[in-house]
Amino acid sequence: MSFSVTEASSRQKWFAGILVVGYALITMLPLVWIIATGFKSSPDAIAYPPKIVFEPTVEGYVNLFTTQTRLSSEAAATPDQDLPWYESLVREKGMTIVGPSRFSERFFNSVIIGFGSTFFAIVLGTAAAYAFSRFKVPLKDDLLFFILSTRMMPPIAVAIPIFLMFRYLGLNDTHAGMILLYTAVNLSLSVWLINGFIDEIPVEYEEAALIDGYTRFQAFYKVVLPQAATGIASTAIFCLIFAWNEYAFAVLLTSGTAQTAPPFIPTIIGVGGQDWPAVAAGATLFLLPVMVFTILLRKHLLRGITFGAVRK
């Protein structure tokens, strides 16, 4: 359904199309650059002027997932025909693989902490938002303001107290600690956003469900939740993006066991040379989960953002 008074002329449509495609190209250029660099060889990656056309290699990805050491001269002298493809690739550089790197472990930490904290932020945020929206909560407006006030400074401003608290509680470098922290930071966002979405749903639907023989919780579950799904999905995306990309707290509070990918990726750069393709490969893989999650919820996200505009 079109709400415009007059249909756009074909010239206007062309102009709009060019504008949108142009903008999309500009925003996607860094992404393209990162993805391309991941498939370049080390010399190509730092070539000047930059190479648009290059011979793709998975060297960067092999470096990302492995730890290597210089190949001893006697090992180099006795070529082995049964070498796996990645070992041969590494040997061309005079290196040999001694074991896996910690990238997959860090990546998995990010998945647990990112999705875990999103899950809790959404579940707790929805419950709180529903209560704020539907029940008489004493000092409701003040409470909502307090909740939002946690966002009025950069979270890192409280890094030192958090660091001390975490050390005292033994939460340093634990998955639980990071999930707790990211959940706490995201809760204000989720409570506010979801509260807005639930406020938009007329209370009459729940009343109808109560009359139709359902309990309060069943009415919430069967009537409110499906209608708030779009809002909840878009909130989940925002929460995940924050937790996934968070760098400062991750550097400060994790090291050995619970380190997430963001503080790890820069360390790939290595000691000797600067292994840009491996860094780019890590960044590319790091982008994927959020991208997939967002694409899966894309329909909801678009509707979620325009929620207020299309509802009657």
Place this chain on the structure above:
Amino acid sequence: MAEVVLENVTKSFGDTVALDRVSMTIEDGSFVVLLGPTGAGKTTALRMVSGLDTPDSGDVLIGGRSMKGLMPAQRNVAMVFQQYSLYPHLTVRQNLEFPLKSPLLNTLQADIDRKINSVSEILQIKQKLDNKTTALSGGEMQRVAIGRALVRDPSIYLMDEPLSSLDAKLRADLRIELKSIQANSGATLLYVTHDQIEAMTMATHVGVLDNGRLVQFGSPREIYEDPVSIYAASRLGQPRINILPADVFEGSPAGAKLIGLRPEQIAQGEGEESFVTRVEHLGDQTRLHLSFKNHDLITVTDAHTELKSGDIVKIKPDKPFYFDASGDRFSGREK
């Protein structure tokens, strides 16, 4: 089905008294219509019975059992909301199934299909069953909302202006349909409307609410022919009852301040002269706007009348109502 009793139900919202000591017995199988302007407490009365709101004081009894502390689901009532309140994420069929699939009723699928089939037939929404409710017209939404109540067999049906957004023909059809459903099944209904035809034709009892107080309760004829006050008299009658100072006509009893004349209480052709100011031909009847001693009157005359504005008609009250200064009936009832 069951008898529903309101006992001294009082409810306030802040400073506004929505219901003020309302007592009413809705007999098993009766069709009770609540009349009153917006804000009189009609919807609040429905919500008290449904359990969506609870009385500040007083009690609601369904089938002789006090409803104190019972959730709407535990009361087994069906309600048609004024704003339809159809679940927008469900299809028409799913909306109709919703109460039947509740933990309360937990109906077998075969029974669900049978009921939905018959209800959608009655309400003429069969071809819309698989549509999303958001894709329906206002009239269709209202029919689905009625259907969602009719699939059930509750202790009482509560309906809040269920026919208000239907076109005239469908409204007439559904009025007859609702009445015959009620008559055949012995269902008990508490029904809110502004529509006088609905009240007169469907109700077994009419309750007149004025600012939260139940001022009169009785059969539609009783309310029409023997109203307790100007307020109650004004609820029914098209065109509305004419209220004039009692002394403009001769023969008013001493002490009566106001006279109330329904069109049929104005005898034409004898008595004192009045001027015709306007003639409205409505087809089946003709309305006469009269000017009588500087007071405006509206009455009904023969559909094929030759009268036109400027003509003179003689009129005389015929068994009129008299009211005192406060608007209560003057004679026949009290003092």
